[in-house]
Amino acid sequence: MDKGDNFEVKDLGLAEDGRKRIEWAETQMPILLKIRERFEKEKPLQGYTIGMALHITKETAVLVRTLIAGGAKVAITGCNPLSTQDDVAAALAKEGVNVFGWRGETNDEYYRNINSVLEFEPDITIDDGCDLVTEIHTKRQKLLEKLICSLEETTTGVIRLNAMERDGELKCPAMNVNDAKTKHLFDNYLGTAQSTLDVIMRTTNILLAGKTIVVSGYGFCGSGLAKKARGMGMIPIVTETDHVKALQAVTDGYQVMPMKEAAKFGDVFVTVTGNKHIIDKKHFGLMKDRAIILNSGHFNTEIDVVGLEEIAKEKKLIDEDVTEYTMENGNRLLLLADGRICNLSASKGEGHPSEVMSLSFANQALSAEFAIKNKGKLENKVYNVPDEIDNQIARLMLGVKGIEIDQLSEEQIKYMSSWKEGT
Ligand SMILES: NC(=O)c1ccc[n+]([C@@H]2O[C@H](COP(=O)([O-])OP(=O)(O)OC[C@H]3O[C@@H](n4cnc5c(N)ncnc54)[C@H](O)[C@@H]3O)[C@@H](O)[C@H]2O)c1
Numbered sequence: 001m002d003k004g005d006n007f008e009v010k011d012l013g014l015a016e017d018g019r020k021r022i023e024w025a026e027t028q029m030p031i032l033l034k035i036r037e038r039f040e041k042e043k044p045l046q047g048y049t050i051g052m053a054l055h056i057t058k059e060t061a062v063l064v065r066t067l068i069a070g071g072a073k074v075a076i077t078g079c080n081p082l083s084t085q086d087d088v089a090a091a092l093a094k095e096g097v098n099v100f101g102w103r104g105e106t107n108d109e110y111y112r113n114i115n116s117v118l119e120f121e122p123d124i125t126i127d128d129g130c131d132l133v134t135e136i137h138t139k140r141q142k143l144l145e146k147l148i149c150s151l152e153e154t155t156t157g158v159i160r161l162n163a164m165e166r167d168g169e170l171k172c173p174a175m176n177v178n179d180a181k182t183k184h185l186f187d188n189y190l191g192t193a194q195s196t197l198d199v200i201m202r203t204t205n206i207l208l209a210g211k212t213i214v215v216s217g218y219g220f221c222g223s224g225l226a227k228k229a230r231g232m233g234m235i236p237i238v239t240e241t242d243h244v245k246a247l248q249a250v251t252d253g254y255q256v257m258p259m260k261e262a263a264k265f266g267d268v269f270v271t272v273t274g275n276k277h278i279i280d281k282k283h284f285g286l287m288k289d290r291a292i293i294l295n296s297g298h299f300n301t302e303i304d305v306v307g308l309e310e311i312a313k314e315k316k317l318i319d320e321d322v323t324e325y326t327m328e329n330g331n332r333l334l335l336l337a338d339g340r341i342c343n344l345s346a347s348k349g350e351g352h353p354s355e356v357m358s359l360s361f362a363n364q365a366l367s368a369e370f371a372i373k374n375k376g377k378l379e380n381k382v383y384n385v386p387d388e389i390d391n392q393i394a395r396l397m398l399g400v401k402g403i404e405i406d407q408l409s410e411e412q413i414k415y416m417s418s419w420k421e422g423t
Contacts, residue, residue: 001102006075007093008116010086010102018058018091022065025058029358031396032066035365039070044369046071051122053077053114053132054153055344056084056101059357061092066365074098075120077113079128081105082337082345103347111135118143124368125150129298130157137164137171149173149371149378151364155188155219156274156298161382173378175371180363180385182393187360188220191352193228195343196270196296202348203321203336204292206268209233214266216259217273218245221296225270226254237262239278259283269293271302280304281311285327294336296343303339321346362393 002012026033039045050072054060060076067074075098078084084101092099098120100113114135123146125132133150136143150172152158158178164170178184197208208229215226216239226236226249238254239262240246249256259279263269263286271278274297281304287293295302309315312325318334325333337346344351351357366389371378398405408416415421 002090002093004093006096006098008100008102008113009089009093012090012093014087015090015094018061018085018087018089019094021058021085022061022088022091025062025354025357028354029059029062029361030400031362031393032062032358032365034396034400035362036066036069039066039365039369043071045372048123048148048372049073049075049120050124050126050368051075051117051120051132052126053079053117054126054128055079055351056089056092056099057344057351057357058085058088059351059354059361061088062354062358063361063364064092064097065095066361067368068097070365070369072124072368073120075100075117075122077101077117078105078110079131080341080345081107081110082340083349083351115140121146123148124371126153126364126368127151127157128153130160133157133164133172133174134160137169141171144171147172148375149175151175151177151367151371153183153360153364154178154298155184155221158382159274165380165382170380170382173371173380174382175367176382176384177360177363177367180393181390182359182397183363183385184220186356187352189224191356192221192272192296192343193224194356195349195352196225196272196294197228197232199336199343199346199349200268200292200294203342203346204334206292211235211267212237212265213268213270214239214259214262216240216269216271216278216302217275217297218242218249219273221272222270223249223252225272225296226252234268237265241275260286263287266291270296272296273302274298276301277304277307278302281307284308284311284325284333285329287327287331287333289331290334291331292334292336293339294342295339296341298341300338300340303335305335305339308333308335321348359393359397362396363389366392 056078078101084103100116213229213234214237238249238256263283314326316324323335343349
């Protein structure tokens with residue numbers, strides 16, 4: 001490990017590779033660069049400290065550079081023990097960023113790094129999964145005095161924040177960045193689909209066409225994944241617990257059934273629910289020989305890996321990303337990335353395409369600016385990202401693509417806001 005006063009990363013020698021990859025990501029994140037240009041002039045974050053726990057990827061590095069351009073002091077760690085791209089972490093350290101994280105952290109190291117970020121006493125936190133906020137609320141409440149707002153990137157983190165608000169335990173304002181339209185309709189729906197299929201191919205190189213894929217959870221991520229998988233010639237089966245989502249999957253043309261049935265048919269299983277034990281001990285023994293199992297949900301709770309370890313007769317590492325478990329009946333199951341968020345945790349996973357992340361991270365940058373502008377005015381509840389920010393991001397993105405759209409005429413605006421005019 002390479003360590004300095006303000007960083008701890010795996011190997012500083014990887015910095016040049018990381019720098020090149022960050023610059024490659026920048027070529028595909030033009031709206032974040034546009035925001036950075038304005039931030040450089042206006043310095044809206046000057047004098048404020050931002051503590052981040054996000055997957056340390058090349059795209060996140062572009063966000064870090066943008067926040068620093070806006071005047072912020074930034075300290076960052078990862079939000080998953082396996083997802084840090086070590087070359088990117090090294091490049092950030094070389095640029096003077098306060099960065100603490102490496103691929104393959106133990107649980108203790110993970111929380112030590114979370115606390116290294118909290119040592120900077122952030123005014124704003126940016127979480128992906130709510131770990132900074134939880135640590136502050138449970139162990140470091142003094143930090144709440146200074147905390148202006150916490151921004152949350154993903155569905156699972158928002159579920160945790162909403163639970164805190166419901167229980168009267170949320171002691172700081174929070175913003176639900178995940179539910180911005182320009183976030184979940186692109187990142188969750190498109191990004192998760194593409195990067196999940198990509199990681200299946202990179203880690204196993206199987207032919208997707210003709211294979212049955214069981215997608216658990218038909219939310220924003222799962223519905224996008226089922227659609228893209230079908231586009232690759234796969235045969236999707238959906239499992240759900242929500243009647244409306246299940247009906248939607250049926251009418252989108254998929255087979256829907258409980259996991260105990262689907263378990264028998266799948267060649268590939270992907271969990272993406274935000275819930276726990278979707279695939280558990282009841283199911284492993286029903287699966288076909290060489291079934292591939294992976295998780296794209298946030299936490300490693302979706303597949304009961306502990307249960308799998310208990311009932312497997314034998315365990316063999318195929319490579320860094322693939323573990324083979326032999327069941328009592330002789331069937332071999334292939335678990336990817338230890339059941340952690342596979343598109344980011346597998347050593348061969350690269351996460352979402354940069355272009356998609358530029359939408360998500362434009363929301364983060366503008367939400368940080370919004371929170372600072374509204375310092376002292378926000379209550380201890382979970383706020384949605386204002387529509388103006390969503391619209392601004394979509395407008396910027398269409399502008400970058402050179403696409404114009406129609407504008408509502410005065411007559412149309414009047415019609416849409418009136419109730420008197422009928423047939
Ligand atoms: N891999 C990534 O890069 C990535 C990106 C975005 C979000 N996520 C994560 O993916 C997960 C899903 O996010 P989303 O935005 O699709 O959420 P969502 O709320 O839109 O969808 C989740 C779906 O799972 C269903 N579900 C819950 N329990 C289930 C069970 N036992 N069996 C089957 N279905 C069940 C729910 O009914 C819901 O329809 C979250 O953990 C989120 O944080 C991952």
